[in-house]
Amino acid sequence: MAGPFGAALATQITPQIHYLKLLNSRYAHPSGDNYPPACFIALQMDHHTMTSPLSAPLASLRRRAMSRVVVSATNASPPRAIPHPSPQQGHRRMSRMTRFLAALGLWCSFSTGSSAQAPDRVVIGLAIPLTVTDGGTYAIAEELGLFQAENIVVQHVVLPGAGAILPQVLQRQVTFGFPLTETLLSAHQPGQAPLPVAYVYNAGPSNTLEIAVRTESPIRTLADLRGRGIGVGALTWGTIPQTRALLRSVGLEPGRDVQIVAVGVLGAGFHALREDRVQALNFNSTWIDLLELEGTPARRLEFPPVFRRMVTNGFLAHRSTIEGNPGLIERFGRAYAAATVACDANPRACVEAFWRRNAAARPSSGQEQALADNIRIVQRHFDRTLRDDSGALRIQGRYDLDIIRDYVREMHRWREFPTADIPVERYFTNAFVEGFNRFDRAALVARARALP
Template sequence: MSTFRLRLSRLLLVTAASALMAGQASAASTKIVYGNVTEMTLSQVPMVAAKRLGYFAEEGLDVELMGFKGTGTLMPQMLAKRVDIGYPNPDTLILSRAPGKEKLPIKYFYNATRSSGWEFAVLDDSPLKSLKDLNGKTVGVGAMTFGNVPITKAAFKDLGVNATMVPVGVGSAAFLALTSKRIDVLNLFDAQHATLEAEGTKIRRLPQLPRYEALFSNGFVAHEDMIRDKPEVLAGFGRAIAKATVFCEANREACVKLFWKEYPNTKPSGDEAKVLADGVKIFSARFDKMLSFPTGKPRQWGSFDQKVWLDFAEALHEGGQLEPKTVDVENCYTNALVPKFSDFDAAKIVAQAKAFKD
C-alpha cells in the first residue's frame, strides 16, 4: 500500500473512531425535563445560561426546558414522572403534608429564590396604599393554580381583607387588565412587574406584611424516587445552576443576551442599549432574590433554613389554609446535596464571566 493510501486509511479510522466516541458520549448524557411554573421569562436567565454555557453538559446532562401554567399544572406532570425537575412555590407541598391530605411524593433539593418573589402592584395614581385597602377590591393573579394564591389568601385572612381574586394570565394580558382598570391590583412575580415598568407603565408596589416577604419563593423539586435513585444527577444539576448564578452575578448583561439567543422571540425591539438595560432590570428583579444569603457567612448554594419552612407553615395556618398549625416540614426538603452544589472553583467562573464575549 502506498504511503498516501496508508495515511488516508489511518485518517479515516481516526475520524470514524472519533465519531463513534462522540455518539457514545451523546448517548451517555442523561436527559432531564425541567418544568417552570410559567412560560420561560427573564426570571429563568440562570437556567438558560447553565444550558448555553455548557454547565449542564459538563455534568453529563441534556436538559429540556418547558413552561407550565402554575404549580397546579406542573405537579401532576411531576407525579407522572414526565417532568424530572420543577420550580414551584412551597405552599402546595406543605399543604399536602396536613393530616388527611394525600402526601405528594415530591421534595425540594435546591433553594433557588431565597426570598419572596411575589408582589402586589398598583398603578402609580391608584388611591390604594396598603394591603388593607384591598378590601372589596379585585386582585389579578396569573391563574388560580399559581403557587402564590394560598399565601395571598393567607395574607388577606390575616388582615381581614375580603377581596376577589381573578385569573388574568401573565404578560400583556395581565398588564392590560391592570392598565384598563379591570382589576385594582396585580399579584404576580417580580420579573413580570419589572417588565410592565420597562414598557413605560408607572406602578407602585404595596408593602408586604414582613412575615410573608421573608418567606422564600421558588426552588427546585424532584420526585422522591429520583432523589433516592439518582442523587448524582440532581447534584450535577444544582452545581450547574450554582455556576450559572455566579457567572450571571459577574456579567448580567451577557446572561440576558444568552437568554435572548435561546428565546429570540422574547427580545423586544427598539434601541439596543435601552432594550438591554431594561432586560437587565427585569432579570435583576428576580435574580437579586437568588442572592439573598445571610451576610458575613459563606454562601451555601441551594441550602434551606428549617425555621423559614416552619414560618411558612405557620403563615398558612393562621391564614386558614393549613390545619393543624404544624406539619412535618422536614419531609418537604433535603439539604443532603448542598455540599456538592458548591464543589467548583467560583473564582474561575467569575474570570470566565468577565472575559466572556458574546
C-alpha cells in the same frame, strides 16, 4: 486507526488493555458520574512522562480523551497517586509507561464515547413561561456548556399552573417540578403519610412574589385593597393560597372583601391593570419590573415579615429520583448554581444569551435602552437570590427549615393549610447542597466576564 502509527501502536498497547479494565474497577468515583475513573487518572498525569517518539500522537490521544470525557476537575475527588518513573529507572521503564498511557488514552477515547453521546435528559415542569431572569440562567448555562459538562440536556414543559406540576412529579412524567412551595405544603393531609416528593434545591431563597398597584393609585397598604380586584395569571396559580392568607392577615376575606381575578400572564395582565379591570397585580418581581419597563410605574405593597422571608420556587423531585439517582440531582443543581453565578457576574451576557434563544423577547427598536433596563432586572434578581439582606453570599440551594416552619404555622392560622404539623424536614432536603456548590467560583466568574 490506519497507517504506520496505528499498526505500531496496536502491537504495543494490546497487553495493557486487560490491566485497564482492572484499574477501572478499582478506582470507583464517589460522584456517580458516568465516566471511567481510570481516564480521569490519565488526564491528570503529568504530560512530562510522555517523552518517547510516540509523545506527539499520545498527546493527541490525550486531547481527544479530554474532549470526550465529561468531567469537571473541580468536581472530582483526587485520584490515587501513580508514581512517576525517575530518570534513573531508564528508558525501558519509560517505554512501558508510554505504552500504558497510549493504551489508556485510546481506551478512554472509545469507552467514554457512548456516555458523551447519551446525556441524561432532564425535564423540568414550569407553571409559567421563562423570562429574562430564569430563562437567562439556562441560556448562559448553555453558552458556557455548564449542563453539557455535567452530561445533561435540559427540556422545559410549561404546564397550566402550579397545581398541574405536583401530579406530574408524582407520576414521574417530569424529572423536576419548579412550583411554589405552597403547592406541596397545602397538599399534605393530616394523619396521612407524606407524599413521596421533596424539594431538593432552593432557587428562591426570599419571597419574590409581589402585589403591586399603579403609583397614582390611592392603595398604599394591603388593607387598602378592600373592595378592589387583584389580578393573577390563572386561578390555578400556586400564589393564590399565600395571597388569601395575606388578605386575611389584615382583616380582609377573599371573595367577599377582595376579588382575585384571572387576567392572564405578562402583557395581558399589564393591560388589565392599565384598564382598571383590576387595581393590583399579584405577579413575581421580574414581571412587575417588566410592567414598569413598558411604561407603567408601580408601587409594591409591604408584606408582613413571615411572608416576606418565605422561600418561593425550588426544584421538586420524586423520592425515587432522590434515592435512586442522587448523582443526577447533584450534577443538575451544580450546573444551575454555576449558571446563577455566571449571570450575576455578567448580567449583560445573561440578557443577550436569553434574547438569542428567544427572538420574541428581543425588542425591535430601542435595543440599547431595553438592554440596559433588562440588565438592571437581572442584577436585582440575582442580588436577592445570591445574597442575604446583609449582602453576604448565600449557600446556594440551601433551605432554612425554621423559616418554612414559621410560614407553615402562619398559613395554618389563616386557614390555608389544614394542619401546622407538616413534616417540613421530609419535604425539604439539604442533602445535596455541598455537591451543588462544589465548583471553582472564581474561575467561573472569570469565564462569565470574558463573554462578550
